[in-house]
Amino acid sequence: MGRAKKVVLAYSGGVDTSVCIPYLKQEWGVESVITLAADLGQGDELGPIQKKALDAGAEESLVADATQSFIEDYAFPAIQANALYENRYPLSTALARPLIAKLLVEAAERYDADAVAHGCTGKGNDQVRFDVSITALNPSLKVLAPAREWGMSREETIAYGERYGIPSPVKKSSPYSIDTNLLGRSIEAGPLEDPWNEPLEEVYALTAAIAKTPNEPEYVEIGFEKGLPTALNGKTLAPVELVRQLNQTAGRHGVGRIDMIENRLVGIKSREIYEAPALIALIAAHRDLESLTLTADVSHYKRGIEESYSQLVYNGLWYSPLKQALDAFIGQTQQRVTGVVRMKFFKGIAAPVGRKSEFSLYASDLATYGSEDAFDHKAAEGFIYVWGLPTRVWSQKLRE
Template sequence: MSQRVVLAYSGGLDTSVAIGWIAQETGKEVVAVAVDVGQGGEDLDVIRQRALDCGAVEAYVADAREEFADEYCLPALRTDALYMGIYPLVSALSRPVIVKHLVAAARLHGADTVAHGCTGKGNDQVRFEVGIGALAPDLTCIAPVRDYAMTRDKAIEFAERENLPIDVNKKSPYSIDQNVWGRAVETGFLEDIWNGPIEDVYSYTQNPADPKPADEVVITFDKGVPVALDGKPVTMLEAIEQLNERAGAHGVGRIDIVEDRLVGIKSREVYEAPGAMALIAAHSELVNVTVERDMARFAGGVRQRWAELVYDGLWFSPLKRALDGYIDDLNEPVSGEIRLVLQGGRAVVS
């Protein structure tokens, strides 16, 4: 069998071009891997076919929405994890589940290298490579944009020259990363922190200033796990999706932050996470009601450190696993119902 590279594939310009670019640079075959964590957009079968049309020898697609909700979003909720006390780890939480599927695909298809589409200035290059190193230290990591100077202009030129089935003219003014837990937006004009976000930036949430009757929702928890909304049983994924809609209709979960990136720079980020923030508001209040005083006092430092570890790409670290044990104990008594009122950009316990 020829040597192979597994590529984290999104279906966009950069990763579509990366298939042929990697093949030329390394002489290896490319296996494309697309993971659905609730980001929406194109059908995964369409994305899979595009990868094959762009030269991938195999294309692996995974519906990881339930897995992402149960194994990654739920631990974050049970921790009430907010990086810098504000950000619910929208992008950071999705990286370890994608890493898990990349490593599984590498084993399945006999690859010795994993590739991703990250640049050299963001958090995700670290998250992917640290995660892959933790699960499969024998695999090599490459990033064509960073390692092979694959600029956007060069990518467009390559796509046109190779006749790739990708629209090279379609370019959003925003850089967006989204999943079922939330949505992250960066763009040129937002890099000036004096410029406020315009409504066009948002997709998961409606304008909180629009007058609307309040929406009241009762969330039932069992040991920190949301199990029902207004008395109707739900999975974790259903709880997030339904509250994304209901809380999002009232503008809940809009976040505008100058964030300390793990690579040592500050970055202005705009997030919207209506379901996540509504669930965290409810869960944190139930913790306050049910958890013994000393356990509750100690939880503050654990939440902060847990969020920092996940933000820094250390999902698979020994300390993160140890803190998970404490969080399990913390949530033992966290059962009951919490009533939230959603209105005017706020989720308020009533």
């Protein structure tokens, strides 16, 4: 079933993507498979993964160090957008997909491949994110998804791989499906498929159980410049290091756990567990700083934009015209979102408890109830009359 001669395959080192290598060659007639593993700060040693791909029959095995781009070009813009899908999920996994798609397309163009491939099944969101992003970046490339079509069970997939020298997992695999990068972890499947089951503590790795968190709060000052995180406790940090440090601090206090029923793009509900300590804290701090520096109308209007932005990213439309338009709007709103937010981490809560900015719109002489009050109270009566006039007229007509 020849569909392409040379293919660049998104490779994780797992059973499915490993089996994709011989499957593409044996069943679909692909002559050459080049694998690409993306280092997104997940902490894994990618050397063994690189060798595993070659052992499975890959002509070449690439590793792309994309951690810096992941944080600067994908995570930080999402923080500026306060991106929370369904007002809860900070898109820690979803944000990686357009970047991986970009890496695949770049590799395909560099090696003159006529197709790219991934190991996604037909039930998840990632297949949509990869397919649409790849098509947006290079419409001439074919996109192959063997695991979506081969119809093999887990056991059959393992057996198929063994026929071509791919060793089966040496130990009983975890019942969970886990995806990890620098922004956090997503955990699903196994006992979590019953939404009544409380997640066991074993599913968490980045966040401490509340019972084991410190009994004293910890305060961290997060500095922003034009909506981008730049400093912790007054110390300027590179984006990757800032996220690493904040992950440790917030995670130590149990911040960043999310347990939710999520509406997938393909139409099914899924029970998802997420850990995203730094990302949750940064969005909370950024949103708080916006409340100090944006006018009321911009702040209120931006909330709707944020929801649209989150849906676009979740639904795989990072490289879409609407996303570009929203980027322009959000970028304009961030010009004066500069300042410092003091966050209090305690028993799973990341709470803004202080904020300051040279662009603050908070006027103490107008807000105070003390003797320094400069607000013209007499002006309120006329304002209220005009403001309430439509309601007054409506009420009068209702009684006629």
